[in-house]
Structures are given as structure tokens and as C-alpha cells.
Amino acid sequence: MKVAVWDTYVTRKDGKVMHFDILVDENTDDAGQVFEYGKQYLKTVLQEGQPLTSKECRFCHIDKAPADIENQILKNGFSIIEMENCY
Template identity: 30%
Template structure:
């Protein structure tokens, strides 16, 4: 499975910074952005909480088994990079 990686940066109105990648099988930017919004909702952040956000295609990589399984089950995988863990 070939994975498309969408680099995502979000700054909240309270200055919290989140950096994560949305990994999907296709090259559908709108789908990646929808998965990013869903992830943020799961983190308790709504559109009203967001001051600035960006989700853009970054690169292609081969999928490892964990990522491939998640994509097969839910359509995407989130790779948390910065600021995503609650303190």
C-alpha cells in the first residue's frame, strides 16, 4: 500500500500548536482535511477554537503494517508529531 502524507499544522485561538500528519491511501486533499477536522473534534477542538490551520500534501511513502491496517479499517491514520498530547 502506498500512503499519501498530508502535513497538518493547527494554531488554536489560545495559542496551542498542534502538528500532525494525516495518512491516507488516495491523493484527496478534501478527504485528508475532513479527517484532520475529525481528529481535532476528538481532541475537543471545534472550528471556533481554530485561529489558523493548514493541511497539505507533503509526500508519498510505503505503508507499514500498522498504518495499512488503520487505513483499511477507518480510512486514515494520524501520526501525532507536536502538541497533540494533553498535558
């Protein structure tokens, strides 16, 4: 499966900037849906309510997904790769 990678930078409640990628099926072209996936993730790391719009999240590139990422996308619609300050 090829996935669209959305590069995301969200300011946490403590002021640090978290960096993570939102991965979705390459045919997903609804940015609003991608933002909603990001907001779901933010809830899981106790950052609910932080802004997540086109200012914080942008399409980056298309890539081939490994099996575990593909399975997460098939199950949940998205996958997250945590890069910096996610905890």
C-alpha cells in the first residue's frame, strides 16, 4: 500500500512543539479528515483541544508503507509516526 504522509507540528499545552506524521491511504484527499485523525491522536497523548489545521499539518509525500502501518491504516483509517516531543 502506498500512503500519503502529512507532516505535522502542534504546539503542546506546555509550549513545546510536537512533531509527528499522519499516514493515510494515498487516495485520501480530504484534508479535513486527516486533521480529524490528528485530533484523535492528540486526545491519546493528552493534548486534546490544541489547534490542528493546514497551518500545523501539510501533505509531504507519498511512500510505501510497511505491513504494520498498512494494517493500522486498514483498521483505523490512519497511522501516526511520532518524531519529537510526543510525550
